[in-house]
Amino acid sequence: MANISLIPCGDFKTRYAADTTIFPTTTSRNFAILGVLLLLLCPAFMDRYWLNLCIQIGYLGIAALGLNILVGFTGQISIGHAAFFGFGAFSSAWLSNSFGIPVALAIPLAGVMTTAVGMLFGIPAARLKGLYLAIATLAAQYILQDFFARADWFTGGTAGTIAEPFTLFGFAFDTDESYFYVVLVYMVVMFILATNLMRSRDGRALVAVRDHYLSAEIMGINLTKYRTMSFGISSFYAGIGGALYAHYLQFVSVEGFTILFSIQFLGMIIIGGLGSIMGSLMGTAFMVLLPEVMQAITTALSGTAIDAALNLKDAIAFLREMAIGLVIILFLVFEPDGLAHRWKQIKAYWKLYPFSH
């Protein structure tokens, strides 16, 4: 059968390969390529403010995707993702500062180091599940946070550490315009890797562990191996995301990687959709834009009676946290499958347009 450009009516496939393509149709592939090309043009017409937001969405999106592989695809909850994100940031800065490793190489190496740490904390995951695991990762969050504050040789202690700018062949990517491309390249690569992982035997094994781990074990899937592996992969993504963050800001402070940040990561994947690759990105965008929207609303309301009554200017930080909590709860109660599900429904509506029932 030749490649078809639109999804046919019905779902008839004769080979497994046809069921697991990256892009279901040629059109969707072309759209994805077009989207990346359009993103390439972004620095030309976006101002620094929007570029900054896009870069944030990029590196946080990579880390959120990692968490989604762990939580959404493997069903192992983790409340310590920000600590791994921070570990990646510090490792990359440490590698390039102490050993003179070029940043382009230090970022993947930081990913590998974070993987090692993630696997270490993933050992309990081999035995534990559900809420016990959640509590173990909570402990990991506090232990790593304590380690950051303590390990002067690694993180610079309370003073924080400087991270070199990203350089490649003598060209320094130290402006928002140029760093945008670095993040974009990493993002595209990491997202394609994740999509491919989910098409492979290992990816299907992860989903099987999530859906019914006893059945999965009976089918010959090694639970310990796949749970630890999932932890490793998720830490790798967190490490890469963290390293990109470090070299973007060129400074890493020990204070940023709190439990609130971890919860924000969880919020991203819940809003985007658990077990959806594109959902991770949508959720990240939502979470990054949420404070900006709130800021805009506050500015619009300034001077009005509401502003006077609530003293919005001082409260904005707390309102932001409240909004994060509220959004997580509302999504879980009303739209547990997240934005990705909503997007699918919109697509389905237009596919069947005049006769949507």
Added chain:
Amino acid sequence: MTLLFQLLVNGLIVGALYGVVAMSFVLIYKASRIVNFAQGEFLLIGAWTCWWLLTSWQLPFWIGFPITLAFMMVFGIVLQVVVLRPMIGEPIISVIMVTIGLSIFFQAMMKWMFGVFAKPFPTIFASPTVNILGLDVQTVYVMSLVISLLIMAGFGWFFKYSRMGLAMRATAFDQQVAQSLGISVRHMFAMSWAISAMVSAVAGVTVGVVNGVSSALSFFGIKVFPAVILGGLDSVAGAVLGGLIVGVLENLAHYLDSQWLNWGNMYEIAPFYVLIVILMIKPYGLFGTKDIERV
């Protein structure tokens, strides 16, 4: 040596409070199988409510405190009915995430309403310290220990003799059987949240009287995890013991640290190392029931 003894006494007192909070955590878990990450916020809300009644309304303690408890009871029921009831039957990740969402929502709300700085309670006792066995112990500490013991005894009585306590145990044991015996399971869920919120509020007010009220109170909700895991997630007695052990342990760690190690911050972090070790060796804790799964 006196320092060590003093720290041990402190450990027991704080540990008893951990035990109380852990008990109310276990109560919710036993009744409705929900892991409540917002337990610390119950302490926080209770303490702030009481503080607000005592300072803004100038109520005496013996009126303000019961009002706080009544408020927390309503709060617990409303929370269960509005937020947690729709989550029945959802996967465990969703339920955990809802309580995490509640936790950061209320924490931020309390910071917004009452500010980020610790505020002292109005004085409740005339004499600040009493002398027990040659040790100067603050009166509030004695009060907190007495309150903790009272709550524990109350829990013991409640689950052993009262009608509602027995109904709750039946619900925790088997919901279908309980329902067929005429127990309203929904009612029991709501009541377990109400009682848990009330008991946490008592602990919150006690800590508030000792240390002043601030958002640091919600850290109790996190410290509860080492205690309940140590004791076993579904054991009320285990929760008390776990709380005591964690309280003593963190003070011992602090002693070791201040005397020899000088690492700093051991007081905060030692329970989490213990937590990881327990999870590796004995994930179901000292008294928890082990899940047996059949296909």
